[in-house]
Ligand SMILES: NC(=O)C1=CN([C@@H]2O[C@H](COP(=O)(O)OP(=O)(O)OC[C@H]3O[C@@H](n4cnc5c(N)ncnc54)[C@H](O)[C@@H]3O)[C@@H](O)[C@H]2O)[C@@H](O)CC1
Ligand SMILES: Nc1ncnc2c1ncn2[C@@H]1O[C@H](COP(=O)(O)OP(=O)(O)O)[C@@H](O)[C@H]1O
């Protein structure tokens with residue numbers, strides 16, 4: 001699914017009006033009806049509802065919603081925030097229609113007009129929508145502050161009033177903090193960004209049947225992965241396949257005290273369909289790995305003997321291993337940053353000809369030795385969390401600047417970068433970003449990133465295109481986390497639970 005910018009959203013509305021064709025006021029009515037359908041599913045008709053409307057089309061939506069809820073006998077009060085002398089045409093039309101059916105339209109011109117909002121009230125925020133062009137001020141921001149202070153449930157129509165759709169807000173901006181945002185047709189870029197969490201709440205899309213062909217043709221670098229899109233990426237298995245069909249992956253993982261990372265990555269790799277797996281761990285991990293992951297072959301690094309105490313602390317690499325014997329390599333989880341590990345990484349990269357997966361301390365080592373980044377095989381997948389990405393690049397002032405840095409980095413090094421977190425962002429070498437739609441805060445626990453590395457390594461080994469592997473991999477990883485959360489709640493989820501919940505169908 002595409003994410004369009006605010007100018008494109010405006011053109012999309014116009015295109016729908018022209019091509020369907022449909023009168024603007026009827027499109028607004030359709031939007032209001034879809035909102036009301038959701039509302040009646042979630043709140044009983046006894047719900048005391050206060051609808052705050054601005055003077056543009058978002059306010060027009062609010063007025064239409066008010067009329068439709070009154071028809072369904074909800075106790076509704078309407079508050080129009082009169083911050084300017086002019087209203088939009090569709091606002092005025094809906095205002096006239098509403099006045100014919102209710103007396104309960106109130107006007108807010110000064111703070112004394114702002115009503116008390118009580119605990120069981122539900123507030124619908126239709127003050128400002130995607131037409132926001134400057135920070136809120138005066139009576140608009142006073143009303144927003146009053147709504148934010150109130151103990152009521154708040155639902156924003158399309159987008160929280162005061163939140164920009166696709167540009168940064170300043171930290172001093174006054175913005176509605178909703179419990180829900182019900183947004184029309186397509187997600188807004190603002191919903192993908194961590195700093196906006198308080199201004200988005202639980203967001204959902206309402207399908208108002210905007211012009212599909214316009215959306216199909218609209219150019220954008222931003223996408224939001226839908227379940228059917230992810231499923232289409234999945235390779236079907238042929239009846240006469242054998243383990244050789246699905247690649248031989250090599251994982252370079254683990255160090256003393258971090259063999260668990262190796263076990264998790266290996267188990268996830270096997271659960272993601274790899275044909276054969278070899279895991280290279282330091283000598284100290286040999287027995288652990290062979291016992292806990294019997295399906296994997298283990299190639300212990302013989303430099304290391306923890307019993308004598310003379311062993312190197314890190315992951316110096318096993319000279320008997322030839323990278324060209326493997327379909328791909330996953331490197332990083334638990335390897336540490338010892339000098340011999342750095343030497344291994346620096347020696348390995350120039351010898352590689354196929355894309356690999358780079359995670360965790362391999363990324364931190366690259367951050368400290370940025371000249372080695374140029375040796376990454378093209379189309380490799382890097383999986384930094386935000387702190388690792390900052391080490392690889394620089395500090396950003398806001399989430400939008402972070403997206404620019406992310407796209408530039410992926411383009412410069414011709415790699416796929418998965419910036420992990422809620423709505424993990426997959427940046428492609430072509431400069432696009434695919435935001436993930438699965439996952440939950442239960443995944444914020446040690447080891448889930450190692451699981452992702454195992455998944456991605458398995459997908460590359462099976463011959464998936466690296467961008468498709470990244471999009472499908474983060475989607476399936478998040479979905480596994482969602483299955484676990486559904487069964488036992490997000491708190492207490494472990495990385496092993498996520499592996500067990502992986503399903504490829
Ligand atoms: N055009 C359409 O066909 C549809 C539009 N829809 C609704 O229309 C909304 C967009 O409507 P508009 O473009 O009228 O935008 P808004 O309703 O956000 O209002 C924009 C108006 O407010 C003013 N304004 C901007 N920032 C302000 C601020 N900080 N303080 C005070 N005034 C400010 C602008 O100058 C403009 O006059 C969407 O969010 C959605 O809710 C929906 O009805 C779906 C269909
Ligand atoms: N709040 C969240 N919502 C969705 N996914 C999350 C959230 N927190 C973490 N994750 C996911 O969990 C994984 C954590 O990876 P990482 O930070 O590398 O952990 P570790 O290094 O312990 O394995 C990533 O895939 C990330 O996207």
Ligand SMILES: [K+]
Pocket residue numbers: 058125126127128129156157158159160161
């Ligand atoms: K709004």
